[in-house]
Amino acid sequence: MGNLIIKGKGGAGNKLILQDQAGAAVLTTADSGATFSGGNIGTVTAGTLASGVTGGSGLDGRSWVKLQETVASNDATITMGSSSIFSSTYDLYIITITGLKPVTAGTDLRAKYYLGGSLIGSNYRWSNIAHVYATELYRSEASEAYISIAGSINTGLESSNDICLNGEIYVYDPSNTDLLTQIKGHLFHFNNSNQPQLVHVGGTNNSGSGAGEPALTGLQFYMSSGNINAGKFIVYGVKN
């Protein structure tokens, strides 16, 4: 059997309406497209939402929107975000980092802000704690040239190239110019002594005066020495 086509009578405003047994409209066509309604849409158990589907009130606050993806390949720096990506559209942005490997094992992952489009090389305040075997490594700085995201990242555990860093960086309200934009990260990797290392880091830049602080327009990631050999960086906006 070929396609079975049912359509409303020609002419603007003529609808095709599917109803449930109680007489409530479940699917109502428009002159172009259709609208699902009623509770039945909540029983969908499989399928794929097309990329063009936008979130109504039912999705607000519960969805990540992918905004940017960059794959590192022996790059000295990776810059994520821009003035159009970090905007007032979302209060929270999340940068996921997966499969990051430095060219030089044992080096640190660092970050710098772009404020108002300019890369900032001073006045970072941050705190970093790494949970490691038998100890915890604390570091806190009040006037540094960068934020240390994670330290001593190894690339080989059982074999020469079998481990990496994974984690995420939260960027809070980057377009707000009344507050210093803060970032916070949770990451996991193995250090150069082959110990598992769970890292929590938070920081900001106080080059501005607080009120009137330029908006955060990007984040630059780089290693303390050598290039970033591999890794995928993705920026998501989290619906307000």
Added chain:
Amino acid sequence: MTRYHNINGNRVKFTAEEETARDLEEAEWKKEYDATQYKRDRSTQFPELKEQLDLLFHDMTAGKGTKDGEWYKVVAKVKSDNPKPE
């Protein structure tokens, strides 16, 4: 070796000034890294804190509150095996 930025997927060559600044930052990191290697080496060899506290407990029980105690010997050995650079 020439360095490149990856800015939103676009590769941009470092300027001469950026290369110089990056060389300096990497040299500073290497100096600090080498100076603190002994800390990383020690951290893998010290017993866990709960084990150290247990050693101290047994030392105190045995009346060994001095350098004759096991806790002191274990910690002192890790330090002497991984000396702090002059």
